Amino acid sequence: MREPPRDRDAAGRARNARPRDVSGRPLPRAADGVEQVDEQLVRTADEAVTEAQRLLDAGLPFSAHEVLEGAWKAAPAAERELWRALAQLAVGLTHAQRGNARGAVALLDRAAGPLGEWAGPVPAEIDVASLSDRAAALARRIEHAGVAGLADTDLRPRLRRAAPH
Helix, strand or coil, X not given: CCCCCXXXXXXXXXXXXXXXXXXXXXXXXXXXXXXXXXXXXXXXXXXXXXXXXXHHHCCCHHHHHHHHHHHHHHCXXXXXXXXXXXXXXXXXXXXXHHCCHHHHHHXXXXXXXHHHHCCCCCHHHECHHHHXXXXXXXXXXXXXXXXXXXXXXXXXXXXXXXXXX
């Protein structure tokens, strides 16, 4: 049987238009999947964080990753490492959601370092210190106990600093 032609965008770059499950895994073409995120959509920093948070809260870390990756690619050079670390955090959460402990630990650690070391301006009130601590703690927890005992709340970090009361 012949494979269907590969999905391509207007510039000819490969794109996978197949529907995806909540963890971002491709589904058969005729299946119903979750709403896909256009990572090419340019958002302000505030819009990107708001949308990524909405997706994390909905249990869709892969989709949040797509938003954060789009922000990373569109960010000014001075902010790219911050956005990259946030995208890696979301991928780490995706691996945990998929049951891949090794991938989760690797990506959470890869995110924790740059977030904890971030010294530049922080756009959209991103809570870099708390996210770094949370990513590192979750990586250690998964490393020692696996992903089986994780609660939904473990995979839904708050991206912004809490508003003062």
